[in-house]
Amino acid sequence: MVHTSSTKDIPVVSTVPQHIAIIMDGNGRWATKRFLPRVAGHAKGVEAVRGIVEACIRRDVKYLTLFAFSSENWRRPAEEVSLLMRLFVTALEKEVSKMHANDVRLKVVGDLSRFDLSLQKMIQTAETKTANNKGLTVTICANYGGRWDVVQAFNCLQLDGKSADVITEDMLAPYLSMAYAPEPDLFIRTGGEMRISNFLLWQLAYSELYFSETFWPDFDASALDEAIKSYQARERRFGRTSSQVMDQIS
Numbered sequence: 733m734v735h736t737s738s739t740k741d742i743p744v745v746s747t748v749p750q751h752i753a754i755i756m757d758g759n760g761r762w763a764t765k766r767f768l769p770r771v772a773g774h775a776k777g778v779e780a781v782r783g784i785v786e787a788c789i790r791r792d793v794k795y796l797t798l799f800a801f802s803s804e805n806w807r808r809p810a811e812e813v814s815l816l817m818r819l820f821v822t823a824l825e826k827e828v829s830k831m832h833a834n835d836v837r838l839k840v841v842g843d844l845s846r847f848d849l850s851l852q853k854m855i856q857t858a859e860t861k862t863a864n865n866k867g868l869t870v871t872i873c874a875n876y877g878g879r880w881d882v883v884q885a886f887n888c889l890q891l892d893g894k895s896a897d898v899i900t901e902d903m904l905a906p907y908l909s910m911a912y913a914p915e916p917d918l919f920i921r922t923g924g925e926m927r928i929s930n931f932l933l934w935q936l937a938y939s940e941l942y943f944s945e946t947f948w949p950d951f952d953a954s955a956l957d958e959a960i961k962s963y964q965a966r967e968r969r970f971g972r973t974s975s976q977v978m979d980q981i982s
């Protein structure tokens with residue numbers, strides 16, 4: 733299915749965001765505040781993921797995209813990186829069958845070649861197992877970077893022999909790693925920082941941005957509802973005037 737590009741056409745706006753993309757930030761500070769090791773915050777963060785996945789299913793959100801590990805997170809101490817990898821493996825082991833039972837389709841996007849082969853295989857198996865599910869699509873962005881995504885799309889386009897002197901948005905878009913999903917309607921960053929940190933640079937072109945002070949491990953269904961409420965109060969103009977938007981509704 734080809735999704736509407738927010739820069740080429742005016743997308744249909746639904747009351748419940750179809751696609752929510754989240755930067756799950758603040759695990760480390762959540763733990764430090766409690767005199768716990770940072771990894772305890774990451775472990776608690778996995779529980780928060782479970783809660784938000786369930787909440788999205790109940791609210792009939794179609795796509796949930798979660799930033800789990802950025803292409804820059806390799807800069808962290810080796811010990812934290814390896815604990816994060818281990819947590820990723822355990823989470824996959826524990827959660828995939830539950831997700832499958834709940835009709836969730838799981839996708840993992842990012843440069844996966846840097847992960848252990850065993851982890852790459854687990855990801856592949858989980859994706860294959862859930863590929864035909866029709867409920868919520870959960871995308872985990874792992875070793876993902878927005879710049880990496882645009883560059884890999886361009887390289888794949890060239891490899892496909894479709895390159896031309898001048899390339900267009902329409903030519904490049906199908907090669908982006910999340911081409912199977914519509915652009916996010918709602919972007920949420922927890923943990924108080926107000927930056928994109930190299931998340932979905934292309935896809936966030938017209939997303940509504942929402943920043944929460946709450947650390948990710950504390951972000952629950954009611955916090956999600958607050959974000960959705962804020963989203964519902966926005967006027968999505970996509971470059972038009974307010975009265976044009978009103979005319980379209982009436």
Ligand code: IPE
Binds near residue numbers: 761923
């Ligand atoms: C987000 O929490 C999780 C990852 C980046 C893996 P952080 O670990 O960045 O938590 P803070 O920002 O240090 O509190």
Ligand code: IPE
Binds near residue numbers: 758
């Ligand atoms: C963004 O959080 C990446 C993830 C949540 C996976 P960071 O904690 O890495 O972002 P910065 O370093 O504060 O920008």
Ligand code: MG
Binds near residue numbers: 757758759923
């Ligand atoms: Mg952080």
